[in-house]
Amino acid sequence: MKLTTKGRFAVTAMLDLALHEAKGAADARPVTLAGISERQSISLSYLEQLFSRLRRQGLVNSVRGPGGGYKLAKPQAEISVSQIISAVDELIDATQCGGQENCRDEGRCMTHDLWATLNNKILDYLAGVSLADMVAAQNSGQKISMQPRVCHSDKAKLEAVSA
Amino acid sequence: MKLTTKGRFAVTAMLDLALHEAKGAADARPVTLAGISERQSISLSYLEQLFSRLRRQGLVNSVRGPGGGYKLAKPQAEISVSQIISAVDELIDATQCGGQENCRDEGRCMTHDLWATLNNKILDYLAGVSLADMVAAQNSGQKISMQPRVCHSDKAKLEAVSA
C-alpha cells in the first residue's frame, strides 16, 4: 500500500463523484470530469489518467458523448478506499525484497515484519471505509472515524513523537 | 506520515546501528556508515544524507576522524520507528490544505478526516515499536507484531481488496 497524493486525489475525486451521483436520486446522470476538476481543483488531464485506471479496475463506468461522464460501477457501500488507492497507485511491495530472496544475509532484511504488519493495519483500516461511509459523514457533518478497532490509543507516546 | 523507501532505509540503517552497538556492550565504539552501507546494501552517499538528518533531530551522535562513526543518542527503548521516519521523511500533511483554510468550498476538503484518522493509526502503531523491540525480535528470531491493539482483523474484507 503506497500512500501518496495520487491516491488522495483519486479518493477525493471518487467521493465527489459519489456525492453528485447520490444527489440526483437513483439512476442519476453521469458526472463529468470537467465538473470534478472544477470543484476539487484537480487538473483535468490528471483526472483523465486516474479515471482511466479506475475504469480498467471496474470501479467506474463511462458514458461517452454529450451528457456523458462517469458513474460508479458498484453500490457506494461496496467501494472501499483501499480499492481506490490500489487502482491508481499500484501497491508498493513494502518489503523491498519482493518475496524473501534477495534480502540481506542476517535474516531476511530485518525490517520485513515491521512493514508487513504495518501494511496490514493500514489496509485493514482503509478496507473498512467505503464511499457510503464517507458520503454519510459528509452529509451529517460528522467526522469519519470508522470502526473503532483500536482498543487503546496510548496518547502519551503519540504526543512524545509528534513533538 | 509519509511512507516511502527513504523512511524504510533509515529504519533499516538505525536497526543495523543498534544491533552493532548492542554487540559491543555498553559504551561501544561508533559504527561507521561504510559498515552499514556494506551490510545493508545502501549507498554510502545516501546514508550520509539520511544520518545528517538523524543527527540534526538528535537521534544519533557523530564522532569524526578515524575510528569515528555514529552512535545512538538515546537508549534503544526510547527511539521509536515513527521518530526515525519523521526525521528523514518530513511528515507530509495528509490533508493537502495545511490547516483548513484553502480547502474546497463544500466543507473543508472532505477527505480531511479520513487521512487524519489514518495518520493517527499509523503513528500509533509506529510509535509503539522501538529499536529495542526490533533488536529483541531480531535476536530471538521472532516476528515483530507489537502490541496487538487491533481487536479483530476482518480477514474477509482484506482478501476481497487484495484480490
Next chain:
DNA sequence: TAATAGTTGACTAAAGTTATCAAGTATTAT
C-alpha cells in the same frame, strides 16, 4: 439526415518535485 459540440480514450511530452548517487571538503586519531 447531416452537422455540431460535448465528452471519454489513448497517447506523447514537458515542467516540477523528490529520490538517489557521486565527488569534494573538513576534522581528527595515529
Next chain:
DNA sequence: ATAATACTTGATAACTTTAGTCAACTATTA
C-alpha cells in the same frame, strides 16, 4: 603528515503532475 571518517554540495535519475494532440463516440439540433 597521512589516512579514516564525518560533512557538504552538486549532479543524475525517477516519479508526479500538468499540458497538449488526436481519435472515437453520441446527444442535440438545424
